[in-house]
Amino acid sequence: MKLFPLSRRTMLAVILAVTAIAYVQSFTHGFVLDDHDLLTRVIPSIHKPIEAWLTGNAFQSYYRPIFLTSLYIDNLFFGNAPAGYHVMNLILHLLAVWCAFLFAERIFHSPAAAAAAALLFAIQPVHTENVSWISGRTDILCAIFVFLSLSAFYDLVRRRTGALAWLSAGFFFLALASKEVAVVMPAFCLVMLMVWKMLPSDPVQQEPALPRKRTVKKTIRRKSAKPVVLALFLFALGVIGFMIIRNIVMNAQFTENTFTTDSAVRLNALRCFALYLLHSVTGGGYQYLILGWRVVDPKFNLALPDETSTWIWIGVAALLFVVACIAAIRWRRGVAALGLAGFAFFIFPALGFVPIQSIFSVRFLYLPSFFLSLAAVDAVRVIREKFAFPKMDIAFAVVIASIAAWWGYSTFMQDAKWKDDVTLFTSMKDNMPDSPVLYFSLANGYRYQEDYMDAARYFSEAIQLFPRYHDAYINLGACYMAIGEKHPEYFPAAIDVYDKALAQFNSDPVLYMLMGDACLRTGDKQRAIQDYATAYSLDKSPEIRKRLDMLNVQLPGN
Numbered sequence: 001m002k003l004f005p006l007s008r009r010t011m012l013a014v015i016l017a018v019t020a021i022a023y024v025q026s027f028t029h030g031f032v033l034d035d036h037d038l039l040t041r042v043i044p045s046i047h048k049p050i051e052a053w054l055t056g057n058a059f060q061s062y063y064r065p066i067f068l069t070s071l072y073i074d075n076l077f078f079g080n081a082p083a084g085y086h087v088m089n090l091i092l093h094l095l096a097v098w099c100a101f102l103f104a105e106r107i108f109h110s111p112a113a114a115a116a117a118a119l120l121f122a123i124q125p126v127h128t129e130n131v132s133w134i135s136g137r138t139d140i141l142c143a144i145f146v147f148l149s150l151s152a153f154y155d156l157v158r159r160r161t162g163a164l165a166w167l168s169a170g171f172f173f174l175a176l177a178s179k180e181v182a183v184v185m186p187a188f189c190l191v192m193l194m195v196w197k198m199l200p201s202d203p204v205q206q207e208p209a210l211p212r213k214r215t216v217k218k219t220i221r222r223k224s225a226k227p228v229v230l231a232l233f234l235f236a237l238g239v240i241g242f243m244i245i246r247n248i249v250m251n252a253q254f255t256e257n258t259f260t261t262d263s264a265v266r267l268n269a270l271r272c273f274a275l276y277l278l279h280s281v282t283g284g285g286y287q288y289l290i291l292g293w294r295v296v297d298p299k300f301n302l303a304l305p306d307e308t309s310t311w312i313w314i315g316v317a318a319l320l321f322v323v324a325c326i327a328a329i330r331w332r333r334g335v336a337a338l339g340l341a342g343f344a345f346f347i348f349p350a351l352g353f354v355p356i357q358s359i360f361s362v363r364f365l366y367l368p369s370f371f372l373s374l375a376a377v378d379a380v381r382v383i384r385e386k387f388a389f390p391k392m393d394i395a396f397a398v399v400i401a402s403i404a405a406w407w408g409y410s411t412f413m414q415d416a417k418w419k420d421d422v423t424l425f426t427s428m429k430d431n432m433p434d435s436p437v438l439y440f441s442l443a444n445g446y447r448y449q450e451d452y453m454d455a456a457r458y459f460s461e462a463i464q465l466f467p468r469y470h471d472a473y474i475n476l477g478a479c480y481m482a483i484g485e486k487h488p489e490y491f492p493a494a495i496d497v498y499d500k501a502l503a504q505f506n507s508d509p510v511l512y513m514l515m516g517d518a519c520l521r522t523g524d525k526q527r528a529i530q531d532y533a534t535a536y537s538l539d540k541s542p543e544i545r546k547r548l549d550m551l552n553v554q555l556p557g558n
Contacts, residue, residue, distance in 0.1 A: 046068060106154045120377070142175050184346060477518065
């Protein structure tokens with residue numbers, strides 16, 4: 001399949017160059033959302049790489065030591081300069097594209113077909129979140145090791161050597177330590193074994209015919225299944241070992257699923273597939289960053305769609321997927337079957353089948369999108385084989401190049417939205433004008449930029465939309481305190497905010513502590529002592545005790 005009249009190296013270089021251009025502006029981006037917490041709380045707590053493997057509850061109840069190790073290394077070189085982190089994200093994405101190309105080349109036995117699949121994978125708009133957001137790196141790291149593990153497993157099935165079994169298992173364990181989604185990879189390997197005879201054969205490296213004198217016994221011995229069984233056994237050990245380590249370090253804590261009923265989880269499977277198709281074409285899909293947060297009233301959070309038109313679209317998408325699976329099996333298209341199976345398997349973790357939040361996240365589509373790209377390229381090969389016409393290769397090359405140009409432009413435009421928190425959440429305002437979480441997130445963006453007046457304005461908007469927004473009260477008061485450092489007349493505004501919050505959350509020690517801080521800044525030492533004492537009676541934390549000691553307060557019983 002010669003879609004491009006270029007050498008293997010030239011095709012790969014072009015793919016990497018186009019991908020780099022699509023994301024080049026990310027070098028000027030700052031930190032967004034979870035990045036701030038990572039660099040102020042998580043990374044400073046890691047002093048040696050080994051500590052990334054020993055850090056319990058390190059980040060949102062996830063155990064991803066490879067991810068934390070990569071950020072630790074970045075911090076050594078770049079400190080708190082965001083440009084270096086973004087450069088590393090792009091380098092890792094390019095490495096993932098390269099590894100994807102190597103695996104696709106094994107499957108297709110065609111550099112051109114592998115290049116087409118790698119190109120479609122490299123610049124899909126759904127990957128913007130992974131590359132443009134530092135915290136989205138987890139999927140990239142996982143994909144790199146998954147592709148390397150699958151390449152080694154493919155070579156193992158052909159050569160049957162024990163060393164490849166250990167190599168594949170080693171990469172698999174590193175993939176698990178990058179993100180839990182890799183847990184489904186052994187199931188994909190079983191599918192690969194099932195469709196092995198349907199995969200394209202290597203026209204160059206076909207094994208020579210066996211001499212007649214060779215016995216059946218020697219043939220079986222030469223093609224022993226033991227290395228393959230060993231690899232599958234090592235995969236199982238890797239999963240068990242990883243979960244044991246995770247349980248020990250994390251104290252058996254697992255991330256909640258946003259969907260709490262089985263029916264909602266199953267329906268979300270269809271929803272994820274439909275949204276994948278939608279956002280591959282239209283881009284975006286970042287509203288889940290708002291809707292997936294269960295920090296306020298459930299009516300403001302993620303829910304399954306209730307519009308009939310949406311479910312019609314979802315049903316059509318599911319039907320097309322089933323028809324494609326049937327066609328792949330009926331026509332014995334091994335690559336297409338592998339691609340469709342890979343998409344289904346690697347999207348499972350977003351549906352509550354493994355301990356990871358069961359919400360639709362655009363970044364979860366990083367790995368599944370590659371496997372659907374495999375199936376799409378194999379579909380092109382079917383058309384080429386069954387409906388040949390003059391200069392068909394050129395026509396297909398033009399189509400793929402056009403898709404690449406369209407997606408590349410879409411990716412470039414979406415990448416601009418990830419410049420910072422303010423830019424990202426401002427881009428969502430028109431679609432979610434009544435979301436308190438959106439205004440809360442936008443306010444935090446201004447707070448990170450030390451624009452406390454605008455931050456206070458949007459925190460107030462969030463509270464107006466949802467009067468019991470606990471975190472919004474705390475952050476609004478913090479903004480008035482920060483403004484008060486230059487304009488002391490704003491300290492009473494902080495007291496007023498904390499008073500309103502305590503009227504609703506009268507047993508929150510943090511609010512009493514913050515109220516004490518505000519009263520102290522206005523000179524009301526007696527009330528500050530009273531609030532600190534109340535806070536300490538609710539939570540005897542060192543932070544509150546430090547404030548009491550500073551004021552030389554001796555509490556009864558101390």
